[in-house]
Amino acid sequence: MTTTSPQTAATQRPARGWYALGTLLATAAGAGVGHLVAGFVAPESSPVLAVGSTVIDATPTPVKEWAVSTFGTADKPILVGSVTVVTLILAGLAGVVARRRRTLGLAIVGVLAVLALAAAATRPTASAVSLLPGFVTAVVGVLAAGWFLGVLDRWGAASADPASGAGPDRTAHGDGTSGRRTVLAAAAGLGAVAATGGGIGQSLARSTASTGDVVLPTPATTLEPLPQGLEEMVRGVSSFRTPNDAFYRIDTALVIPRVGTDGWKLTVDGMVDNPFSLTFEELLKLPMIEKDITLTCVSNEVGGPYVGSARWLGVPVRDLLERAGVQQGVDQIFSESTEGMTISTPLQALMDDRDALVAVGMNGKPLPPVHGFPARLVTPGLYGFVGATKWLTKLTATTYAQKTAYWTGKDWATDAPIYTESRIDTPKPLSTAKAGKIVVGGVAWAQQRGIEKVEVRVDGGDWAEAKLGNDAGIDYWRQWYWEWDAPAGRHTLEVRATDETGEVQTEKRQTPFPKGATGWHSVVVTIE
Numbered sequence: 001m002t003t004t005s006p007q008t009a010a011t012q013r014p015a016r017g018w019y020a021l022g023t024l025l026a027t028a029a030g031a032g033v034g035h036l037v038a039g040f041v042a043p044e045s046s047p048v049l050a051v052g053s054t055v056i057d058a059t060p061t062p063v064k065e066w067a068v069s070t071f072g073t074a075d076k077p078i079l080v081g082s083v084t085v086v087t088l089i090l091a092g093l094a095g096v097v098a099r100r101r102r103t104l105g106l107a108i109v110g111v112l113a114v115l116a117l118a119a120a121a122t123r124p125t126a127s128a129v130s131l132l133p134g135f136v137t138a139v140v141g142v143l144a145a146g147w148f149l150g151v152l153d154r155w156g157a158a159s160a161d162p163a164s165g166a167g168p169d170r171t172a173h174g175d176g177t178s179g180r181r182t183v184l185a186a187a188a189g190l191g192a193v194a195a196t197g198g199g200i201g202q203s204l205a206r207s208t209a210s211t212g213d214v215v216l217p218t219p220a221t222t223l224e225p226l227p228q229g230l231e232e233m234v235r236g237v238s239s240f241r242t243p244n245d246a247f248y249r250i251d252t253a254l255v256i257p258r259v260g261t262d263g264w265k266l267t268v269d270g271m272v273d274n275p276f277s278l279t280f281e282e283l284l285k286l287p288m289i290e291k292d293i294t295l296t297c298v299s300n301e302v303g304g305p306y307v308g309s310a311r312w313l314g315v316p317v318r319d320l321l322e323r324a325g326v327q328q329g330v331d332q333i334f335s336e337s338t339e340g341m342t343i344s345t346p347l348q349a350l351m352d353d354r355d356a357l358v359a360v361g362m363n364g365k366p367l368p369p370v371h372g373f374p375a376r377l378v379t380p381g382l383y384g385f386v387g388a389t390k391w392l393t394k395l396t397a398t399t400y401a402q403k404t405a406y407w408t409g410k411d412w413a414t415d416a417p418i419y420t421e422s423r424i425d426t427p428k429p430l431s432t433a434k435a436g437k438i439v440v441g442g443v444a445w446a447q448q449r450g451i452e453k454v455e456v457r458v459d460g461g462d463w464a465e466a467k468l469g470n471d472a473g474i475d476y477w478r479q480w481y482w483e484w485d486a487p488a489g490r491h492t493l494e495v496r497a498t499d500e501t502g503e504v505q506t507e508k509r510q511t512p513f514p515k516g517a518t519g520w521h522s523v524v525v526t527i528e
């Protein structure tokens with residue numbers, strides 16, 4: 001070893017691993033404090049979450065589809081975890097650099113934080129306050145790293161002193177001097193700052209707006225109560241109404257937007273004669289209707305879970321657009337949400353008699369925060385990504401030529417009617433049952449057309465007609481069941497639906513991208 005460094009000789013420094021640990025923990029401490037500050041000012045501007053959201057937006061569609069189909073709704077924690085791991089690896093490498101080139105190493109720690117700051121600053125909803133968490137992260141991270149590396153240097157200098165025995169390079173893990181204890185205490189301190197800041201920040205970010213004080217208005221026209229479902233008779237079939245807390249959730253938000261009703265406004269503008277805005281109170285005073293609608297995600301694979309059915313309460317979008325006076329030439333309504341999502345819906349689908357809603361109620365309750373509180377769009381017959389904007393705040397009348405929404409910019413379809421689909425809920429795939437009577441059951445949907453018939457077949461044999469559950473309108477799914485006298489062996493069950501126009505669900509396999517999956521759902525079971 002030579003003294004190429006302007007500082008102490010390499011032989012007097014603790015091993016690289018200590019430096020890597022130091023900058024890693026210092027960066028974690030910085031990010032923890034940044035997360036805490038974000039929890040107070042703007043959770044989505046937390047360094048890790050801002051980078052995570054930027055990664056989501058920058059991820060090519062096929063990769064995102066793969067992630068959704070592989071990880072399901074765990075894709076978010078996995079993304080945040082990956083961002084954290086990659087950042088900590090880079091932070092650790094910065095420590096290795098800092099061992100010899102202190103300024104450069106610390107600068108890398110600073111750059112990591114500044115990248116997070118830049119990510120926060122370029123989010124669609126960024127404001128001046130979004131810069132604070134990244135700034136705090138940079139300052140805390142660099143100062144903590146500088147401090148910790150100083151502790152290491154002093155340890156190295158002390159142990160290089162002939163009086164205190166061999167240098168730490170050789171004895172880093174074994175000499176048990178008080179210097180080592182000091183270093184470990186410093187490391188534990190940084191770890192504690194990271195964990196405490198991150199933990200408190202996380203609980204702040206999770207505390208969403210309360211919907212408790214919202215009293216839903218009485219609808220101008222009410223629906224009959226939802227008819228009886230099959231779930232009590234057919235064990236394992238999806239319930240006719242999906243409870244709010246079991247309803248699937250798909251969105252790009254890493255933090256559930258905290259939207260209070262106080263500052264919230266819905267604006268209708270663009271190519272209209274009379275643009276206007278409504279407060280939440282004003283919205284609630286408009287005549288509302290109830291509607292049973294099955295919502296479906298375009299990313300739902302054949303047989304997948306991203307479909308749910310609820311009774312929605314809201315104002316027909318048509319009423320709002322008529323009040324604004326949509327001008328000639330408009331072909332899309334471009335909606336925006338409080339957290340910066342943009343979604344485009346064909347004007348026609350919002351104006352015709354399907355009764356697309358600006359919904360405020362879901363199954364008799366205010367919208368839960370994850371499902372768009374205080375108001376969202378629900379468009380019967382269209383996949384959610386082109387008609388179900390959550391945390392809705394703006395409807396702009398415009399044209400597809402003028403404005404491109406988030407998913408359209410990622411090459412998804414612009415107009416995406418839901419395909420006729422059917423799903424076997426029971427028996428479960430690869431389950432085992434005793435030979436004899438088995439009830440096969442599930443759901444089928446063909447929003448805007450309605451389900452006429454559901455058929456099941458075993459091992460590619462003849463199609464048998466299933467019995468349908470009650471009907472709650474063409475925009476709502478139908479439950480179905482079929483009694484099977486199951487013989488021993490391994491069997492494949494398949495299902496297909498026919499809509500009320502007479503069209504049979506296509507067998508042709510199609511991926512969710514770019515306009516929804518098609519094909520027949522099948523389940524393999526073993527009968528003993």
Ligand SMILES: Nc1nc2c(c(=O)[nH]1)N[C@H]1C(S)=C(S)[C@@H](COP(=O)(O)O)O[C@H]1N2
Pocket residue numbers: 247248249250251252253295296297298337341370371372383384385388389390391
């Ligand atoms: N603001 C916002 N709204 C959104 C999305 C989103 O990412 N952000 N995702 C859409 C998609 S892809 C679907 S399928 C539905 C899902 O609604 P849910 O989570 O209430 O089931 O919301 C839609 N509305």
Ligand SMILES: [Mo]
Pocket residue numbers: 250296297298299383384385
């Ligand atoms: Mo979706």
